[in-house]
Amino acid sequence: AHSLGTAVWTAPDVQRALHPSTHDVSGGLQWHPQGHSGFYAAEDRGRCPLWERALAPGSAPVAVSPDGGWVQGFAVLPHSERGVQWVMARDSAQHPVQVHHQVRGGAPRRLERFNDDLMASTDLGELKEVTFTGALGDTVQMWLVFPPDFDASQRHPVLHVIHGGPYAAAGDTFGYRWNPHVLASRGHVVAMVNYHGSSGFGWPFRHAITGRLGELELQDIEAGTAWLRRQRWVDPK
Numbered sequence: 001a002h003s004l005g006t007a008v009w010t011a012p013d014v015q016r017a018l019h020p021s022t023h024d025v026s027g028g029l030q031w032h033p034q035g036h037s038g039f040y041a042a043e044d045r046g047r048c049p050l051w052e053r054a055l056a057p058g059s060a061p062v063a064v065s066p067d068g069g070w071v072q073g074f075a076v077l078p079h080s081e082r083g084v085q086w087v088m089a090r091d092s093a094q095h096p097v098q099v100h101h102q103v104r105g106g107a108p109r110r111l112e113r114f115n116d117d118l119m120a121s122t123d124l125g126e127l128k129e130v131t132f133t134g135a136l137g138d139t140v141q142m143w144l145v146f147p148p149d150f151d152a153s154q155r156h157p158v159l160h161v162i163h164g165g166p167y168a169a170a171g172d173t174f175g176y177r178w179n180p181h182v183l184a185s186r187g188h189v190v191a192m193v194n195y196h197g198s199s200g201f202g203w204p205f206r207h208a209i210t211g212r213l214g215e216l217e218l219q220d221i222e223a224g225t226a227w228l229r230r231q232r233w234v235d236p237k
Contacts, residue, residue: 006148007212023042023043023044023199023200023202024043024167024199024200024206025040025041025042025043025096025202026041026042026043026048027040027041027048027050027073027074028040030074030075030076031076031148032052032076032083032084032224033076033077033078033083033084034083034084035062035225036054036055036056037052037053037054037055038051038052038053038055038066039051039052039076039086041071041072041074042061042200043169043171043199043200044063044200045141045194046087046129046141046143046169046170046171046172046194046200047068047069047070047171047172047200047202047226048070048071048171048173049062049063049064049065049066049067049069049071050064050065050071050074050086050088050090052064053064056183064086065088065090065102065108066090066108068092068172069091069092069172069173070091070092070171070172070173070174071088071089071090071186072089072090072091072097073088073089073180074086074087074088074089075087079104081101081103082103082104082105082106082234083104084103084104085099085101085102085103085104086101086102086228087099087101087111088100088102088108091173091174091189092172092173092174093127093143093145093171093172093173093174093175093181094124094127094174095115095174096114096115096119096174096176097174098110098221099111099112100108101162108133123148123149123185124148124181125145125146125147125148125150125181125185126145126146126150127143127144127145127146127172128142128143128145128146129141129144130142130144130227130233131150132133132223132224132227133223134195134196134216134219134220134223135178135196135208135215135219135220135223136196136208136216136226137217138196138208140193140194140195140206140220140223140224141193141194141201142191142192142193142194142224142227143170143171143172143180143192143194144189144190144191145180145181145183145184145189145190145192146184146189147184147185147186147188147189148184148185150189151232151233152232153233154186154189155232155233155234155235156187156189156233156234156235157187157189157235158188158189158190158191158225158228158234158235159183159184159187159188159189159190159191160190160191160192160221160224160225161178161180161183161190161191162192162193162221163192163194165197165198165199166195166197166198166209166213166217166237167197167198167199167206168194168199169194169198169199169200170194170198171200178190184221189208189228189233189234191224191225191228193220193221193224195208195216195217195220195221196216196217196220197209197213197216197217197226198237209233
């Protein structure tokens with residue numbers, strides 16, 4: 001619980017107040033040095049930007065990190081001219097965590113080069129986001145990771161990586177426990193469906209599976225498989 005003024009808010013209260021679009025807040029709240037806004041990381045359709053939310057009535061959350069990727073941690077500090085600056089640790093499906101510094105109104109500036117030499121010798125395939133109609137007629141997101149040197153004129157086997165949770169999501173983030181690029185390197189197209197119950201798509205989508213676990217998720221994975229079988233670069237067998 002967090003004490004704000006005379007009220008005591010629980011974590012879900014703070015989450016809903018900060019991000020009314022009901023996406024999952026995954027990072028701790030840090031206040032603007034002047035106290036008129038809060039910064040936090042929150043999932044949004046398979047990504048996790050850094051957001052700022054002003055306390056003024058009617059204000060909306062604004063993503064202040066670059067498009068794509070997953071903010072794993074951040075720190076907010078005062079700045080003499082622009083009022084605020086922040087440092088963020090952010091990865092993506094195409095690279096491990098990188099550390100950037102950003103001043104309000106400026107471009108992110110990378111602070112490290114820890115993995116550059118190793119990544120320069122590593123071939124990664126393309127990451128692509130697609131959507132299809134899944135259970136309940138809802139739009140469902142699917143990430144695709146292609147093998148290096150992918151040839152769309154050839155047919156490729158498909159491998160589904162099904163995330164656990166179920167309140168979790170496959171995202172634009174670097175996998176350290178199982179990495180889809182490793183699986184795709186054998187020639188497979190790797191598919192990762194963010195089926196009903198996945199986080200970052202709003203509470204109605206997340207809680208639709210309550211009382212019927214496995215039902216909508218399976219329908220979504222089967223619908224994603226049907227979408228894949230229609231692609232000319234997929235081996236339907």
